[in-house]
Amino acid sequence: MRAEQVTDPVTFHGEGPVWSSAWGGLRWVDMLAGDVMSLGADGTVGRRHVGGVAAAVRPRRGGGAVIGVERGFALEDADGTLTHLPELWADQGVRMNEGGCDPDGRFYCGSMAYDKRPGAGALYRLDPDGSTSVALSGVTISNGLDWSPAGDVAYYNDTATQQVDVFDFDGASGLTGCRAFVSIPGEDGAPDGLTVDEEGGVWVALNQGGEVRRYTPSGVLDEVVEVPVQGVTACALGGPGLDELFITTSREGLAPDEDPPAGSLFRAVVGVRGRPVREFAG
Secondary structure, eight states: OBOEEOSOSOOSBEEEEEEETTTTEEEEEEGGGTEEEEEOTTSOEEEEEOSSOEEEEEEBTTSSEEEEETTEEEEEOTTOOEEEOOOSOOOTTEEEEEEEEOTTSOEEEEEEETTOOTTOEEEEEEOTTSOEEEEEEEESBEEEEEEOTTSSEEEEEEGGGSEEEEEEEETTTEEEEEEEEEEOOGGGOEEEEEEEBTTSOEEEEEETTTEEEEEOTTSOEEEEEEOSSSBEEEEEEESTTSOEEEEEEBOTTOOTTSSTTTTOEEEEEOSSOBOOOOOBOO
């Protein structure tokens, strides 16, 4: 299967696509530009600046969005008003990177050092009441995160480990019982963003691998979507039937004339549906 190009190369470091009918479609981020992107029904691309970094975005149940920004979280109200919450750390060498919402409506976003030094990152949780906590510590590049359809397990990438991990999950205990789900050979690319479909299949973007792979709940590779860009960063199922895989890409580290489609949004109709996005309850 091969993905088709949807937009021009509109982002430097495209990441974190998410489809929500509440938004009328797809949003994603131009992470290092600090912008939230949107795709109109007519194919037009919108852009809103939210801070130095826009790491991840999810809808709020009451309207608006929750956003992972450079060193913490921001809340967008239904009317577009943006409020930055207190920063979670002072080290300017560390930034947020990727996240998602759990079945109870809590928003998680993980961090990494700009220089990718080992163990400098953590996975933070924002509860609906505005309180924050650390869900995981000592990670290097906190990346893709999503839950199974039943919500009893969560899949997570610390990219530097070259594997996707799986955790047991419940609302009281959080993420427990970490074990490897699949390992990715280094020559195939690095595990980046991920999403889970309604059958429990796990779609994993392979950065510097030029593809997205689907693994069954038992960890068997059963589908590959080829992308004509090496810097594949993240994926999400959306569209009216939730059966279109939207794929973000990056120009980070490229010369201006290198890999021209990089930074574009891509799409593939994959024959399996996603789930409606889990929303932030705050």
